[in-house]
């Protein structure tokens with residue numbers, strides 16, 4: 001097996017790094033501190049993604065019929081690593097290219113593909129994800145937001161919570177119950193809803209993660225045509241599980257964790273802390289976690305490159321990524337002490353993000369449950 005990047009891939013990375021040096025503003029680090037949901041970053045992401053699209057890099061891994069260049073998923077992972085490591089200049093659009101577009105490709109009608117894929121591949125549109133509800137997080141099938149048929153329309157009522165980036169979104173990919181008598185995984189559908197539809201209200205939830213990161217979204221008699229349903233009506237659970245497999249390894253957390261670790265090691269060196277074997281040992285241990293997360297993520301990308309169906313390797317990679325991220329955040333506090341929690345410092349920004357990583361896209365415990373049941377085939381209680 002060949003573990004090295006090809007010459008072409010190395011050149012692609014070098015070109016992309018040169019583009020970042022040229023295109024990102026000098027104060028990017030400061031600017032990116034508010035996170036992808038901040039006003040300034042959401043605005044910047046439109047410019048940035050447009051530039052990426054112009055160079056054929058934004059959705060290069062998509063088929064050419066949908067605005068891509070038929071590139072292997074490895075090419076897209078190079079862009080993902082470089083972007084995530086420096087604070088994701090694609091803003092919320094990383095979700096579009098990682099999994100919302102692929103879900104539309106896989107389940108969308110011809111009209112939906114025509115309407116949604118070109119604007120995503122041109123970098124013109126922001127999407128958000130409306131899955132979680134106050135009583136339906138880890139247990140997502142407990143969702144209660146309903147979309148009931150009225151002629152050729154659905155009428156949506158209910159609310160979503162923790163919705164990232166919704167304040168800037170043009171569309172929401174929304175999980176609803178379309179069969180009011182249904183329970184659990186049945187009777188659920190996925191709708192592609194324009195955010196300017198009357199009856200949608202957004203309220204911010206202040207948080208430590210970043211500026212304008214979390215929101216509640218309320219739907220009151222929101223009327224949309226039934227043609228916005230993605231995939232078969234009442235069978236949205238298949239759509240959502242497909243999408244989540246992509247989302248779980250979409251963000252190259254190991255890349256950001258490894259970069260933060262380099263900065264931490266440099267600070268430790270400057271302060272003479274590398275004389276302490278315990279510090280060296282901890283830095284090495286964290287580096288190992290980052291490398292393990294990278295390798296386990298590559299395994300999932302390799303499966304995609306070979307068109308193989310998703311496996312629990314996705315959950316394993318996710319847990320490795322969030323563990324590496326968290327360990328680096330924690331280590332910064334151990335090594336730098338209270339200074340690591342100074343607002344605006346790289347260590348603080350990293351720690352705040354790392355704290356939530358093991359909750360977003362399904363809590364770590366839930367991922368571990370899946371690994372135990374499906375991968376290790378341990379008996380369920």
Ligand SMILES: Cc1cc2nc3c(=O)[nH]c(=O)nc-3n(C[C@H](O)[C@H](O)[C@H](O)COP(=O)(O)OP(=O)(O)OC[C@H]3O[C@@H](n4cnc5c(N)ncnc54)[C@H](O)[C@@H]3O)c2cc1C
Pocket residue numbers: 128129130131132133134136137138139161162163164165209356357358359360361362363364365366369
């Ligand atoms: C940074 C971030 C961004 C997010 N963005 C979005 C978004 O854009 N759209 C969206 O829809 N949602 C979003 N979420 C919500 C996220 O999907 C939920 O927080 C997650 O699914 C957990 O649900 P919950 O918060 O209701 O926690 P709960 O389900 O109440 O779980 C709380 C804790 O209980 C434990 N637990 C729960 N169930 C089990 C179990 N079966 N076994 C063992 N332990 C268990 C876990 O420790 C878990 O952390 C985001 C969350 C975060 C942190």
